[in-house]
Amino acid sequence: MQGATAKQLKFKAGRNLTDAYGQSWTVEKDIGVLDLLVNAAADALDYDEYPDVLKRLSGALHS
Structure with a gap:
């Protein structure tokens, strides 16, 4: 959740989107919270x- 705006982003490892590091993620809600860019076609x-x-966030939350 983004502090001043209460915008939310949900994510978890695996599933539908692959990043430049070869990791896959499921991302829901407002991607602007972390300045993410999604190319749904690809x-x-x-x-x-x-x-x-x-x-980085996943590692911090699961440490």
Whole structure:
């Protein structure tokens, strides 16, 4: 959840989108929270401001 706006992003490893690091993710809700870019036609996920942010957050949450 993004602090001042209450926008939400849900993600989990695996499934439908593959990033530049070869990792796959399921992403729901507002991708703008983490400046993610989704190319639905190519099932691709790109990072803008925060490289590999989903893996970083996942690692922090599961440590």
